[in-house]
Amino acid sequence: MCDQTFLANVFGSCDKCFKQRALRPVFKKSQQLSYCSTCAEIMATEALHENETLASLKSEAESLKGKLEEERAKLHDVELHQVAERVEALGQFVMKTRRTLKGHGNKVLCMDWCKDKRRIVSSSQDGKVIVWDSFTTNKEHAVTMPCTWVMACAYAPSGCAIACGGLDNKCSVYPLTFDKNENMAAKKKSVAMHTNYLSACSFTNSDMQILTASGDGTCALWDVESGQLLQSFHGHGADVLCLDLAPSETGNTFVSGGCDKKAMVWDMRSGQCVQAFETHESDINSVRYYPSGDAFASGSDDATCRLYDLRADREVAIYSKESIIFGASSVDFSLSGRLLFAGYNDYTINVWDVLKGSRVSILFGHENRVSTLRVSPDGTAFCSGSWDHTLRPQEELVAWRGSECPINAGILPQIRQLRISL
């Protein structure tokens, strides 16, 4: 018995030119088509051209990258801490926990201050979103979201609404009402729709627009009233974890950080990425603009925080220590930009001298990882939220100038935390 394999000659209409010819199978984007021999050859040469174009584009990209690095290197004539050498050192800092806000039944994931400098909105893993009066620790509003892991929450500039979202892939806006008869959840408005979890949200200068960041790798700008998508921002290669809007004086830009280790600065009107920075070695969990708007800080799972200067277009400082091995989840600046507060997954908060690059204080007080941290709008206090279910507003008690205090800021201070829980 003999086994013979032979090519079955199909005769029919070519899928490309439709002429009646002898056809052969051809694969285009994993779809099988039947082309005549002429069209099959044309397709083969087209593929060849595409490869040439791809190769030339790749080499152009490489040479542009090389040029950019050269130009940037020329501008890097000095380090930030060198410029700050003659600046007076900060002394030891003692910070007191002034309040502990207890009430979340589960991990606190996000918080935001109201512009009135006393109210705080916070969200947690169990779906609860609570608005607190941080002076009295009273809970003023509470709503339960239909989803768990509410990873993002924000206070509207007017103080009359809050926005939140998480695993529901949406960002919803709740108007705040003091009418006891009104059900807050009934007035909920769904504004943003993403195709993956919502990681961050922020109102722009008004209650009318919201900026969102999502696990789907994009950021988007939405009109609150109509729910319409105004602009989308594509460019991150992975989940976007955080965003921050530039201080209003510096114009319409915002910065975002993601799991692709990149921090990107965007033009809100055009949707274009104007600058990108890729020096972190792991996910960027938090980004925050420097108060002047000329720089921004980032906190990452690589256990470092970094400062990027937007005008020099490069990283100008790294805040790290060999002893710090856990990721930084959240960062914020003090009012003058001199201090950088960073919450870490090892339950601590490190306070860095932005100019000198050294750590000035380490705060203990949480019993689980610090997930969120924000300085109040007037700079008198900062609040940290943690997986230990609490929020702790703290403010500074005493600053000891370098000459009075013999303790070097570099040595780990043994500060006993005074927790005034009400």
Place this chain on the structure above:
Amino acid sequence: MSGSSSVAAMKKVVQQLQLEAGLNCVKVSQTAADLKQFCLQNAQHDPLLTGASSSTNPFRPQKV
């Protein structure tokens, strides 16, 4: 097989790089000096840096 889409993607990368190359950048010595200046100018107004006095501190312990 997906040649056209990777060509399009590469074109975007090249465009982005050209955009970044066109930025007017400033030397670090200048920008760092500006950052330092901003810090020093605003240091007195920074309550977390200077320490808010007890009387103006809205978070002072409440008298029970």
